[in-house]
Amino acid sequence: MTEEERYLFDLQGYLVLRRVLPAVMVCQLNAEIDELESLADEEAAARGVARRHTTGSIYAKVGAQPEKGSGDYTCDILKAGGAFEELIDWPGTLPYIEEMIGEPCRLDAATFMARHGGGGFKFHHGYAELLPYSEYSFENGQFKCVSVKISYALSDVGVEDGCFAVIPGSHKSNYLNPLVGQIPDPNHPLVQALPAEAGDAILFSEDLSHGAVENRGCRVRRTLFYSYAPAFHAAWGRMADVAEGFERRANPRRIALAKGPSPFAHRGASQVSVR
Amino acid sequence: MKKVTEDDVFDLRTGTHQRTMSEEERHFFDIAGYLVLEDLLTPDQLRQAQRDLESLASFAPDTVKLHKGDFEVELLNVIEHGGILEDIMAMPRVLGYLQELIWGDQYRLVASRGTVRRPGSRRCLNQGGIADPRRYTRYRGFREGEFRCLMVTCIVALCDAAQGDGTFCVIPASHKSNLPHPYAERNLEEIVPLRDIPLRAGSGILYCEGLSYAMKSPRTRNHGWLSYQYGPSYMLTWPGCESSSELLARTARDAVKAHLLMPPYYHPLQSQKGKGY
Numbered sequence: 001m002t003e004e005e006r007y008l009f010d011l012q013g014y015l016v017l018r019r020v021l022p023a024v025m026v027c028q029l030n031a032e033i034d035e036l037e038s039l040a041d042e043e044a045a046a047r048g049v050a051r052r053h054t055t056g057s058i059y060a061k062v063g064a065q066p067e068k069g070s071g072d073y074t075c076d077i078l079k080a081g082g083a084f085e086e087l088i089d090w091p092g093t094l095p096y097i098e099e100m101i102g103e104p105c106r107l108d109a110a111t112f113m114a115r116h117g118g119g120g121f122k123f124h125h126g127y128a129e130l131l132p133y134s135e136y137s138f139e140n141g142q143f144k145c146v147s148v149k150i151s152y153a154l155s156d157v158g159v160e161d162g163c164f165a166v167i168p169g170s171h172k173s174n175y176l177n178p179l180v181g182q183i184p185d186p187n188h189p190l191v192q193a194l195p196a197e198a199g200d201a202i203l204f205s206e207d208l209s210h211g212a213v214e215n216r217g218c219r220v221r222r223t224l225f226y227s228y229a230p231a232f233h234a235a236w237g238r239m240a241d242v243a244e245g246f247e248r249r250a251n252p253r254r255i256a257l258a259k260g261p262s263p264f265a266h267r268g269a270s271q272v273s274v275r
Numbered sequence: 276m277k278k279v280t281e282d283d284v285f286d287l288r289t290g291t292h293q294r295t296m297s298e299e300e301r302h303f304f305d306i307a308g309y310l311v312l313e314d315l316l317t318p319d320q321l322r323q324a325q326r327d328l329e330s331l332a333s334f335a336p337d338t339v340k341l342h343k344g345d346f347e348v349e350l351l352n353v354i355e356h357g358g359i360l361e362d363i364m365a366m367p368r369v370l371g372y373l374q375e376l377i378w379g380d381q382y383r384l385v386a387s388r389g390t391v392r393r394p395g396s397r398r399c400l401n402q403g404g405i406a407d408p409r410r411y412t413r414y415r416g417f418r419e420g421e422f423r424c425l426m427v428t429c430i431v432a433l434c435d436a437a438q439g440d441g442t443f444c445v446i447p448a449s450h451k452s453n454l455p456h457p458y459a460e461r462n463l464e465e466i467v468p469l470r471d472i473p474l475r476a477g478s479g480i481l482y483c484e485g486l487s488y489a490m491k492s493p494r495t496r497n498h499g500w501l502s503y504q505y506g507p508s509y510m511l512t513w514p515g516c517e518s519s520s521e522l523l524a525r526t527a528r529d530a531v532k533a534h535l536l537m538p539p540y541y542h543p544l545q546s547q548k549g550k551g552y
Contacts, residue, residue, distance in 0.1 A: 103410055130291060132378060132415065132423045133509050133541060139405050140453075232411040234509045234539030263511040264411060 001099050009100065010138060013171035013208035014194075020092035021152060021199040028083045030154055030198075033112065033222060036080060037070050048079030048243065054119075061183050063118015063215060072119050077112040077224065078258070081243035084110065087226055088254045093150050093201055097228045100203070102144045106260035109227040109239035115162055117218045120183040126170030126209020133233065134206035136171040147206035147229050153196035154222035159186050162215025164202055164223075165193045170209035177209055184211045232263040290379020291421055295371040304376065305416050308450035309472075309482035312368065315431060316359075316477035323359040325433050325476075328499045331356055332391045338519045346396035346492075350389035352516045353501065357525070360389070364503050365531045369429050372481055376422045378507045381543070384535040385426065386504040386513035392441060394493050400459075400466065403487030404452030411510065412484035414450040426484035426506045432474040433499035439464075441493030442471040443480055443500075449487035456487055463489050509541050 001009070009015050021029070036044055041051055051073040054060040065071040077084045087093075088107055098105060115121070125134055137144040157163045165184035170177060179190065186193040193213055194202055204210060206227075215221055227236065235241075242250075242258050250258070296304070304310050316324060332348045335341035338355035341348070354361045364384050373382045401407065415423040436442045446456065446468045458466045469489065472480060482488065484504065504513065512518075518536050526532035 103408070130417060130419070130421050130423060132425070132507050135415075144410065230410055232506075232511055234511050234541070236541060260511070262514065264409070264513060 012168040014204035061120040109236040120214035121212035136207040152224040167209040171207040308486040315479040321477040381508035398490040406455035446487040
């Protein structure tokens with residue numbers, strides 16, 4: 001990270017990286033999503049990519065759903081294999097993650113999310129300083145975050161399309177966040193809407209208050225979320241499960257990130273009684 | 276209309292305001308990084324534990340990892356032995372502390388160990404504090420009066436450990452140290468702030484794993500110790516401490532043990548009131 005990136009991430013709790021995915025990669029990822037969306041729910045589930053429809057989620061505001069197609073949903077995407085596996089150790093983002101976590105880390109979740117017109121996502125986090133697994137931390141001049149996520153835009157998403165939104169600085173908040181549970185209002189003085197073009201990435205501490213403004217357009221917002229944590233953290237349920245044959249296809253770094261490195265081994269461990 | 280808060284979605288403040296420790300204990304642990312638990316085991320339990328550890332140290336089943344060094348026999352995953360070695364992991368007195376020190380009910384057993392130490396055995400001083408590279412050991416305490424420690428260890432003496440004789444020793448307050456300790460090359464006896472914690476057999480010490488600690492050499496006879504390490508619900512199991520199907524089967528009807536041996540998780544099942552994300 002550059003000095004400015006380090007400054008901004010510490011200050012605001014997020015970083016926007018433009019065009020980290022080349023157009024050809026975005027096309028490939030979208031093509032694979034298209035193919036998955038051509039399947040019925042049952043067929044997708046049989047492939048291990050079960051859709052969780054977000055109707056009824058207390059976080060999500062669900063708008064008008066299309067008469068055909070999958071509607072608003074999330075799914076664990078690594079079960080689909082393909083290009084999604086390449087993002088596990090994407091060279092444009094992984095070095096940032098490693099610096100933000102500050103020690104050997106693992107992938108703990110990889111999900112895809114589709115949001116249609118009318119949808120939004122309520123603010124969450126950004127006040128829960130007592131929540132141990134999302135902690136933003138900075139020690140001895142190093143970032144020591146315990147949960148950092150990457151939001152990859154697979155479609156252009158402006159404010160009117162329901163873009164990602166944050167409360168900059170909320171990763172350090174000491175007080176209850178009155179905006180939690182609300183759909184982000186892009187006009188609120190604390191709220192920063194973050195429009196993105198397909199291929200952009202937003203890296204953020206999970207401690208940052210984040211959500212998505214209401215999608216007032218008719219374009220579907222497509223986003224991939226890849227989440228990382230220190231090695232001693234468990235994966236989020238099955239959200240980091242990989243597809244069959246992954247270990248034959250993947251490079252060692254990718255395998256190490258997906259499986260998680262040795263959870264209790266650390267640099268300089270010989271100095272201490274790790275036992 | 277009631278405003279929806281994050282607490283309505285997840286119990287994100289699990290354990291908040293749960294008080295299971297006295298004010299004096301809370302203050303002591305925050306300042307010193309440990310608590311002494313006198314007479315944790317009854318005389319009967321102590322005898323059983325001594326007998327079982329001795330038996331394991333001479334022959335361990337596959338589910339218990341045995342390492343024989345020149346001066347120490349180390350055993351990993353001792354709860355697999357069953358009996359008292361299994362029961363100690365779930366002592367209500369210890370769990371009451373964990374509830375407040377870790378994260379309400381969201382704690383789990385990460386590792387269980389046994390050690391037989393002979394004269395000549397010694398353990399180096401842990402780094403401890405912020406400089407300790409083992410992130411999973413961090414002490415976390417907040418001005419609101421809430422603890423959210425990562426790894427917390429309960430060590431149990433199976434023999435009397437008098438001053439300077441195989442004692443567990445700590446640098447009090449080192450769990451909060453911002454600087455590395457300067458004692459890497461010193462003998463334990465020469466480290467001024469290192470304090471012995473003499474223990475009667477059957478007593479224990481509950482400590483933040485981020486504390487700088489060591490063990491002195493027993494003088495004349497073997498010393499037996501047990502240690503049980505706990506962490507928040509999402510902390511992985513120590514490699515080699517995975518529960519066997521037999522252990523899971525025999526603890527399935529014991530709610531407390533079954534809770535401790537649950538696979539790692541972030542939020543308990545059903546605690547997420549909505550779906551998705």
